[in-house]
Amino acid sequence: MKKEIDEFLIFVESRKKVSENTIKAYRSDLIRLYNYAKKNNLNSWNDFTEDRINAYMVYLSENFMTNSTIARMLSSIRLFFSYLYESGEVDHDAAQNVGFPKVEKKLPKILTRYEIERLLEMPGHKTPKAKRDSAIIELMYATGLKVGEIITLNINDIDFRINCINLGDDYKKRVIPFGNHARAAVMDYLMGGRLEILGDEKDDGTLFLSAITGKAISRQGIWKMLRKYGKMADIKIEITPDVIRHTFTAHMIENGADTIVLQEMLGLSNMSYASGYLKNKNNYVREIYERMGPRN
Numbered sequence: 001m002k003k004e005i006d007e008f009l010i011f012v013e014s015r016k017k018v019s020e021n022t023i024k025a026y027r028s029d030l031i032r033l034y035n036y037a038k039k040n041n042l043n044s045w046n047d048f049t050e051d052r053i054n055a056y057m058v059y060l061s062e063n064f065m066t067n068s069t070i071a072r073m074l075s076s077i078r079l080f081f082s083y084l085y086e087s088g089e090v091d092h093d094a095a096q097n098v099g100f101p102k103v104e105k106k107l108p109k110i111l112t113r114y115e116i117e118r119l120l121e122m123p124g125h126k127t128p129k130a131k132r133d134s135a136i137i138e139l140m141y142a143t144g145l146k147v148g149e150i151i152t153l154n155i156n157d158i159d160f161r162i163n164c165i166n167l168g169d170d171y172k173k174r175v176i177p178f179g180n181h182a183r184a185a186v187m188d189y190l191m192g193g194r195l196e197i198l199g200d201e202k203d204d205g206t207l208f209l210s211a212i213t214g215k216a217i218s219r220q221g222i223w224k225m226l227r228k229y230g231k232m233a234d235i236k237i238e239i240t241p242d243v244i245r246h247t248f249t250a251h252m253i254e255n256g257a258d259t260i261v262l263q264e265m266l267g268l269s270n271m272s273y274a275s276g277y278l279k280n281k282n283n284y285v286r287e288i289y290e291r292m293g294p295r296n
């Protein structure tokens with residue numbers, strides 16, 4: 001049964017052009033299903049029925065999985081069984097009609113302009129690490145880049161002549177502009193911090209480096225850094241890369257940005273990402289007032 005999982009992952013990676021993290025998520029979800037099958041004497045994917053998969057959904061819920069996590073795992077399972085059926089590995093698609101659990105959509109958390117300014121002030125510019133951190137936060141807020149894009153960003157991806165980042169290839173290319181604040185922070189880091197952090201490591205051109213290893217900074221490194229500065233700035237919500245990306249989106253919309261241009265900058269197939277903000281702007285105003293209003 002593991003062989004079919006491996007073949008499915010190879011198929012998805014070659015045909016769907018998905019990210020490495022998506023492949024890892026598929027693998028994790030399907031190995032979990034495989035382990036469940038073994039514990040319940042299911043020795044072939046053909047042994048799964050719709051009732052069996054529904055029972056697995058109940059099992060996940062009883063083991064304290066959230067509905068959003070279960071829904072994500074069911075997406076993996078449905079795609080996997082569709083692949084098995086179309087490739088002739090099974091004689092029925094057991095997952096096709098399994099319903100998704102209801103997932104409550106929460107409003108994305110965003111920062112006020114005061115809060116983002118406070119966050120941007122926190123690193124300072126005294127040390128190479130501080131310069132790096134300042135450049136990361138400035139660039140994230142200026143571009144809405146995802147954390148995966150930040151950690152893989154190369155110096156050659158940046159065109160300082162016109163203040164823009166070039167991502168992707170001819171198949172899917174994005175040009176993302178940024179402003180003078182981000183430019184100044186990145187230049188300050190390049191001229192006064194990056195080489196010191198690099199140390200004796202071979203330089204592969206990665207822009208943002210770990211102060212410990214001299215190699216590319218990790219996702220965890222950025223999460224920890226943002227959390228630290230969020231606490232230093234006394235911001236009440238936890239700062240994550242997604243919070244910065246949501247804040248960029250919301251502030252761009254407030255400033256009258258064209259949604260088609262914004263969609264291109266964010267690398268989205270549609271603007272459903274931002275629709276939550278557009279539809280619930282009054283709720284955001286209320287949330288911000290409760291955090292920042294007088295005598296609150």
